[in-house]
Amino acid sequence: MIAAFEGWNDACQAATNVIRHLVGQYESREIRHISCDGYYDYQVARPMMCHAAGYANLIWPQTTFYDITLAPHRHLYAQIAPEPNYRWRNYCSESLAIAEELDVNQIITLGSMFSDCPHTRPLPLSVSDGACQCEGDREYNGPVGIPTVLDVAAADQGFSHASMWVSIPQYLGSDECAAGTLRLLQALGDRIGFAFDTGDLQSKSDHWKAQASILVRCNDQLADYVGHLEHEYDLKQKADAEASLGAPQAEQLVKEAEAFLRNMGE
The missing domain is CATH 3.40.50.10900 (PAC-like subunit)
Structure with a gap:
């Protein structure tokens, strides 16, 4: 129920x-x-x-x-x-x-x-x-x-x-x-x-998003605010994705980053 x-x-x-x-x-x-x-x-x-x-x-x-x-x-x-x-x-x-x-x-x-x-x-x-x-x-x-x-x-x-x-x-x-x-x-x-x-529902959802986008484009202050929310949202998604990796994958990412930095210094 x-x-x-x-x-x-x-x-x-x-x-x-x-x-x-x-x-x-x-x-x-x-x-x-x-x-x-x-x-x-x-x-x-x-x-x-x-x-x-x-x-x-x-x-x-x-x-x-x-x-x-x-x-x-x-x-x-x-x-x-x-x-x-x-x-x-x-x-x-x-x-x-x-x-x-x-x-x-x-x-x-x-x-x-x-x-x-x-x-x-x-x-x-x-x-x-x-x-x-x-x-x-x-x-x-x-x-x-x-x-x-x-x-x-x-x-x-x-x-x-x-x-x-x-x-x-x-x-x-x-x-x-x-x-x-x-x-x-x-x-x-x-x-x-x-x-x-x-x-x-999908067509209504698309219409809702389109109307919202029009509203944002007509208001610079609101557009800046939404841009900030998008940045925070994307950062959180990236953090969640990295946190979901197991220890071996995370360790491999660290090693790859260290190797990249060493190559940059050579």
Whole structure:
């Protein structure tokens, strides 16, 4: 089961749009809900007015669980909701009770966050599995949202679990970021061993990058800032690549560098 939550954990809607994409791309049906009562502050997560067939309806914030058919004998469950305002422990217990009822064997939470990263490079992705940070920057310490709380609760109840976060360039504002959604979708596919239909996400991602590049070209100060981010990004990628080399390869690189310097001095 994958889970994503609107709000603080969902920069540019990149995480929740993974679920919206899957629901729209595959045969899907709503199978469970969690009542909004007791979990939301309606001055923060306000109900919406919807007029249909001449009638006015109030749509209250709620949690929806989907059964998504990926293939004839392969299903994926998805949970999507605004981040609750109250009683997070109870909310996670109720969510995991539904997961257990559905015989879910793994919980994967999705999130997106604003960060100092350039739009001209692959968006940074952090994937953690339990206490092990498998990819991305060093382990995070600080305030957390409901995805992290659900991830920890899943671990406490014995579920296999993972968390995936994509970073979004903070200088581009809060418009939807298809590049972030595509990055998460591809990482999710790698995780579960399934090639998702990406639909129009690639073309939307290319459009997002093109618009960002136009914005940067029109602002010299922003262009300098993005250039700095690109330099920092490339340095980190190079450092990570060198750190991934084993001791024999690293020693060989040192010997080659020393030989080059000796030849330069002769």
